[in-house]
Amino acid sequence: xxxxxxxxxxxxxxxxxxxxxxLVAVGASPxxxxxxxxxxxxxxxxxxxxxxxxxxxxxxxxxxxCVTFTxxxxxxxxxxxxxxxxxxxxxxxxxxxxxxxPLLTLMMLAGMLGGALxxxxxxxLKVYGKVxxxxxxxxxxxxxxxxxxxxxxxxxxxxxxxxxSGTDPFPEPAWMPTLGHLRVAPLAVILALxxxxxxxxxxxxxxxxxxxxxxxxxxxxxxxxxxxxxxRLLAAFAVCGMLAGLSGAIRCSARxxxxxxDIAGGQGYLSLLVALLAVSRPQWVPxxxxxxxxxxxxSPRLELNMQLDSTLGGVLRASVVLAVLLTNGAxxxxxxxxxxxxxxxxxxxx
Amino acid sequence: MKVELIDIHKHFGPxxxxxxxxxxxxxxxxHGLLGENGAGKTTLMKCLSGYQAPDRGIIKVxxxxxxxxxxxxxxAAGIGMLHQDPLDFPYLRILDNFLLxxxxxxxxRRREGRALLRSLGERYHFDLDPDAEVASLxxxxxxxxxxxxxxxxxxxxxxxxxxxxxxxxxxxxQLFETLxxxxxxxxxxxxxxxxxxxEVEELCDRVTVLRQGRVTGQAEMPCPVSQLVEMMFGRSLPxxxxxxxxxxxxxxxxxxxxxxxxxxxxxxxxxQVHAGEVVGLAGLEGSGQQLxxxxxxGLERVTAGSIHIDGVPMTHxxxxxxxxxxxxxxxxxxxxxxxxxxxxxxxHVALVDRKGPFFIDWAAAREDASRRIERFNVVGRPESIVxxxxxxxxxxxxxxxxxxxxxxxxxxxxxxxxDVESTQWIWQQFLARREQGTAILFTSxxxxxxxxxxxxIVVFFGGRMSAPLPAAGTxxxxxxxxxxxxxx
Numbered sequence: 130x131x132x133x134x135x136x137x138x139x140x141x142x143x144x145x146x147x148x149x150x151x152l153v154a155v156g157a158s159p160x161x162x163x164x165x166x167x168x169x170x171x172x173x174x175x176x177x178x179x180x181x182x183x184x185x186x187x188x189x190x191x192x193x194x195c196v197t198f199t200x201x202x203x204x205x206x207x208x209x210x211x212x213x214x215x216x217x218x219x220x221x222x223x224x225x226x227x228x229x230x231p232l233l234t235l236m237m238l239a240g241m242l243g244g245a246l247x248x249x250x251x252x253x254l255k256v257y258g259k260v261x262x263x264x265x266x267x268x269x270x271x272x273x274x275x276x277x278x279x280x281x282x283x284x285x286x287x288x289x290x291x292x293x294s295g296t297d298p299f300p301e302p303a304w305m306p307t308l309g310h311l312r313v314a315p316l317a318v319i320l321a322l323x324x325x326x327x328x329x330x331x332x333x334x335x336x337x338x339x340x341x342x343x344x345x346x347x348x349x350x351x352x353x354x355x356x357x358x359x360x361r362l363l364a365a366f367a368v369c370g371m372l373a374g375l376s377g378a379i380r381c382s383a384r385x386x387x388x389x390x391d392i393a394g395g396q397g398y399l400s401l402l403v404a405l406l407a408v409s410r411p412q413w414v415p416x417x418x419x420x421x422x423x424x425x426x427x428s429p430r431l432e433l434n435m436q437l438d439s440t441l442g443g444v445l446r447a448s449v450v451l452a453v454l455l456t457n458g459a460x461x462x463x464x465x466x467x468x469x470x471x472x473x474x475x476x477x478x479x
Numbered sequence: 480m481k482v483e484l485i486d487i488h489k490h491f492g493p494x495x496x497x498x499x500x501x502x503x504x505x506x507x508x509x510h511g512l513l514g515e516n517g518a519g520k521t522t523l524m525k526c527l528s529g530y531q532a533p534d535r536g537i538i539k540v541x542x543x544x545x546x547x548x549x550x551x552x553x554x555a556a557g558i559g560m561l562h563q564d565p566l567d568f569p570y571l572r573i574l575d576n577f578l579l580x581x582x583x584x585x586x587x588r589r590r591e592g593r594a595l596l597r598s599l600g601e602r603y604h605f606d607l608d609p610d611a612e613v614a615s616l617x618x619x620x621x622x623x624x625x626x627x628x629x630x631x632x633x634x635x636x637x638x639x640x641x642x643x644x645x646x647x648x649x650x651x652x653q654l655f656e657t658l659x660x661x662x663x664x665x666x667x668x669x670x671x672x673x674x675x676x677x678e679v680e681e682l683c684d685r686v687t688v689l690r691q692g693r694v695t696g697q698a699e700m701p702c703p704v705s706q707l708v709e710m711m712f713g714r715s716l717p718x719x720x721x722x723x724x725x726x727x728x729x730x731x732x733x734x735x736x737x738x739x740x741x742x743x744x745x746x747x748x749x750x751q752v753h754a755g756e757v758v759g760l761a762g763l764e765g766s767g768q769q770l771x772x773x774x775x776x777g778l779e780r781v782t783a784g785s786i787h788i789d790g791v792p793m794t795h796x797x798x799x800x801x802x803x804x805x806x807x808x809x810x811x812x813x814x815x816x817x818x819x820x821x822x823x824x825x826x827h828v829a830l831v832d833r834k835g836p837f838f839i840d841w842a843a844a845r846e847d848a849s850r851r852i853e854r855f856n857v858v859g860r861p862e863s864i865v866x867x868x869x870x871x872x873x874x875x876x877x878x879x880x881x882x883x884x885x886x887x888x889x890x891x892x893x894x895x896x897x898d899v900e901s902t903q904w905i906w907q908q909f910l911a912r913r914e915q916g917t918a919i920l921f922t923s924x925x926x927x928x929x930x931x932x933x934x935x936i937v938v939f940f941g942g943r944m945s946a947p948l949p950a951a952g953t954x955x956x957x958x959x960x961x962x963x964x965x966x967x
Contacts, residue, residue: 336829336837345831347819353778353810354880355802355833356817 137461140452148441157437166442169430170423178311180422181318182384185417186211186376188321190400191407192328193372198409199332200365206266207373208397209273210244214374215381216277217243218386219296220418222381222469223285231301236303237320237378237435245367247273252366256359262366269440270397277447278390285388293387294444305383314383324372324413329411341365373397399425402450480541480635480668481506482527487536489522496522497533504636509662509669511683511700513676515924519692520672521563526637527670528560529553537847540636545809548852559634563620563641569614572937573607573624575709580628599627603657618742619650626657637661638670644742655682672857676963694795708959711927727754729790729840730886730918731775736784738767738774745770748784748944750937752887754916757909759923759933759950763956766939768922775920776808777801781782791888802833805886811895811922813873818865824848824876825861831880855879856904871901877906886926888912890921894928906932926955941962 170180197204217239225232243247247269254265270339282291305314332338340361343351352358376396381388403421407413428442482504489497492693495521512520526533529547532831538545542557547553547862550560587652594607600607605623613621622642629637630900639658643651661667661680673679680700681688688696689712696710731752738745745767755908760768775786777798779813788804810816818827828851829835829844848861855875855929868876874897888909895903910932913919923929927934930950938945938961945961 334838334841336835336839339826339830339839342820342826343819346821347815350816350819351768351830352798353816354831355799356830357799 136409137454140456141449143452143456144445144448147452148238148445151441151444152437155437157435159170160436162431162435162441163366165430165434166445166449169427171427174253176426178308178313180419180426183422183425184415184418185243185314186380186396187400187403187421189324189372189376189379191403191414192321192325192411193369193402194400195332195407195409195411195414195442196341197326197369198364198404199338199345199375200341200362201254202252202362202365203263204248204266204366205250205263205371205397205401206248206269207369207400208393208395209266209270209290209399210247210370210373211377211380212249212270212273212277213243213370214377215243215388215392216280216377217374218378218379219280219299220283222299223229223296226300229306232302233305233316233382236382239373240374240378241272241371244370244377246370248366248370248373249363252363256362264395274390274393276337277388277392281388283392284322293390295385295387299382303382304386305379306382311448313383314379315381317379320375320379324375325411325415328368332409332411337364339363352356379477402446405451406453409462480666480667482558482636482670483537483539483542484523484527484536484920485539487523487526487538488534489519489531490534493738495692497526497536497921500536500692500694502672502687502697504692505685506666506668507666508637508684509658509671509682510896511679511681511686512670512672512689513674513686513707514689515674515711518689518711520689521640523689524560524640524670524672525552528558528638529638530560531661554629554632557633558627558637558638559630559632559636560638561622561625561640561642563619563644565625567613567624568610572610572612573616574609576613576624576629577609577628581632595631595910596627599630603627603660604653605657617646617650619646619654622646622650622654625661631672633671636668636670638672641674643673643675644672645922651678658682674711674963676965677702679707681706683856704960704965705747705956706960708963711963712955712959725755727756729917730754730788731920732785732787732790733775734785734787735776736771736786737782738770738779739782740770740779742772743767743942745774745939745942747946750921750944750947752918754886754918755913756935757913757919757921757934758947759921759929760939761923761926761936762939762962763925766962767942767944768939769891771939771944772891772920772922773808774890775887776806778808806889807881807882807885807887808889809881809891809893811891813870817877820866820874822862823862823864824852824857824859825832826954827876827880828861829867840946841921851879852876855908869899874901874905878905884915885912885917888917888919890919892923893921895924902928926958930955938962 152159152162169176171177190211194204194207201450204413218236221239225235227235232465251265251269252263256261260477281296284413285296302381305316340351340356343354343356344358344361348358380392399421403414403417406417424442428439431437431441432439484500484502486496487500500519500523527538529550545556547556565603573588574593574596577587577596577608580585596609605627607620607624613624642654654844658669659673662669670743671679671683681808683700686698686700686707687694688707690713691793692712698706729751733750734747736748743765748771760772762768770779773783776805777793777796779798781794785792788806791804793801812821824846825845829839829849845861855878857868857875857879858872865873865876894905897905909919915919930953933950935947936950936953936958937947938958940962941964
């Protein structure tokens with residue numbers, strides 16, 4: 130157990146070493162830089178609330194991506210699914226004159242529907258059009274971005290002219306309430322945690338989860354064993370899209386209070402990294418998301434206090450992911466080599 | 480160029496593919512390498528062509544000892560191999576495929592390449608359009624391109640691994656003519672790997688027969704076919720006495736079925752299998768028996784004819800309806816189609832319980848798994864992931880996952896790679912199922928196994944199915960003839 134924990138720390142140490150080298154190379158003090166990131170993320174209740182609010186989106190999308198990863202699918206279309214969720218929620222906010230509780234409920238449901246449909250489209254392209262899900266997902270991301278811009282500049286343009294700053298603010302009841310003056314919506318945090326728990330049990334304790342796992346590991350054998358591959362694959366995409374769409378609805382309702390062109394803000398790609406680090410284990414996602422969010426909220430401080438570019442935070446996150454993947458790859462190679470030395474691999478594996 | 484292989488050994492884990500093989504191939508001759516599937520022919524040739532290194536043994540070319548660490552080194556020494564599946568790039572033009580092999584300049588000289596391709600093509604009467612995409616060619620034409628490529632690289636020893644699978648008769652005639660010319664006029668050594676007696680008879684000057692990784696005979700051609708059959712399949716043992724079978728109603732009925740595939744089309748296959756009956760499918764790998772079996776399982780598309788199971792039409796039914804009707808298919812490549820790497824035995828047990836509850840009761844699944852492990856003598860635990868089991872135990876695990884009360888059991892090489900004891904134990908389980916009224920269809924490369932356990936036998940050759948033979952009174956020799964495409 131201790132050995133496992135220590136092995137897990139190797140990549141993090143490696144990533145820190147790498148960013149430290151970069152800092153030393155540009156002549157900055159690594160201690161001060163890390164101190165600034167930490168202070169930027171945790172120095173005040175406001176900052177901590179920002180970190181939690183940012184983590185919510187990564188948790189929702191990351192947990193969703195655990196589902197598609199389990200089924201062996203690379204759902205890189207999360208960015209587009211967030212946008213579609215936001216679009217559906219915005220339509221509700223603009224057109225349904227209900228009081229707050231039913232309106233917010235309907236907005237969240239609409240967001241989930243929008244994301245699920247967009248993701249299912251990537252799944253349908255894969256199953257019936259033989260379009261690999263990575264290409265389908267990327268293409269749909271651009272289509273979603275285009276759709277959002279068209280909506281903001283045409284049917285939804287504000288009375289005083291369309292700009293990149295988005296639509297008119299939503300009516301009051303469509304704003305998700307935040308905790309006092311802090312910028313975190315408790316409801317969003319609850320939704321993210323509920324999603325994590327539900328997906329954890331779905332993947333671990335149900336036939337559905339087991340069938341997805343079987344498909345992800347060996348689609349042919351799973352089919353021969355009677356797993357209905359097509360419905361399961363589409364469902365995996367839809368569930369992931371649902372959570373991405375929910376995060377899109379929360380973004381426009383709680384964070385911006387309107388629809389903006391860059392509503393997804395790269396969260397889809399960032400959460401892909403979160404899910405990669407979590408290796409399809411939903412229970413790890415909140416911790417990793419929290420770390421990512423903290424680095425994201427803390428790094429602008431580098432620019433203010435040390436005249437360093439705030440993208441250093443991105444470098445740190447990315448090198449953690451790369452280091453973890455590299456260590457996993459190296460471990461697998463070593464295991465194979467050991468197996469080959471023992472002569473345990475069969476002919477086709479050599 | 481003369482090639483000597485001396486005492487070649489090659490193991491893959493516990494499987495011994497070559498066990499002290501020695502062969503000498505003279506320049507200017509066509510040498511046949513004959514044997515069943517899994518006899519070790521391809522392994523031996525891969526050792527010679529630098530694809531893999533032998534564990535032990537010496538390779539001499541023109542008397543000099545050589546050791547190749549890659550196919551590139553082998554071809555530099557003049558040894559080239561034509562693989563069963565042509566190694567080319569389907570979406571490149573013929574010319575580019577040809578140039579890729581030997582023109583290593585940054586900007587390849589297309590004009591020179593084109594001239595060389597044309598002159599070689601004229602010499603061997605291969606009519607290839609340099610600008611055609613390889614994907615548009617037949618397998619025969621792709622082979623021709625591959626031969627020209629190897630010759631352009633300076634091959635003086637040419638190895639052809641089952642080259643006649645999937646090519647047309649005129650292409651075959653042309654190929655044989657080319658091979659003769661290469662040997663007789665150009666003094667190349669040609670090694671012709673095959674399991675087809677007729678072709679070896681027609682083409683080769685000398686034959687070496689392998690069985691189970693050892694040389695079982697060498698002969699100058701012509702040589703009586705009966706002698707070759709005996710070397711290939713061994714002496715026939717008298718089939719065991721079996722109690723008479725109580726045949727039930729027809730379970731599986733195929734009428735004039737056509738099953739298309741890229742390589743081979745099975746045509747006009749008709750067969751009726753009764754409850755409690757065991758039918759063995761004989762034939763060399765890729766003769767159509769696997770396609771046939773997969774079609775019976777609902778895993779292969781059927782374009783003509785009909786399939787009925789227990790009288791219900793199933794010709795175009797989806798695979799899961801076959802499962803619902805009590806059909807089970809046990810594939811030969813266990814870790815590719817039968818079991819799922821990374822999943823434990825308990826997870827497999829829960830997975831095959833298709834009608835199980837949505838929320839899995841893991842404690843019950845684990846108990847079920849231990850019960851099955853005990854019943855089927857699997858050396859493993861419920862938490863063992865399947866790839867950690869040995870081959871024999873994977874096969875036992877696969878059988879342990881089969882549901883009870885099947886109507887039709889389809890087994891692909893059910894005992895391949897297993898020792899005698901495991902084989903007998905596994906057949907006991909199958910025969911017990913037969914007594915419960917399950918119809919069994921199985922393929923095997925081991926003719927003794929087919930003769931011992933089948934009630935009737937059908938033989939596949941080149942996509943054609945023979946009329947069913949009663950197993951009683953049929954000999955290994957008779958089957959050997961049919962399998963190699965000869966009338967008995």
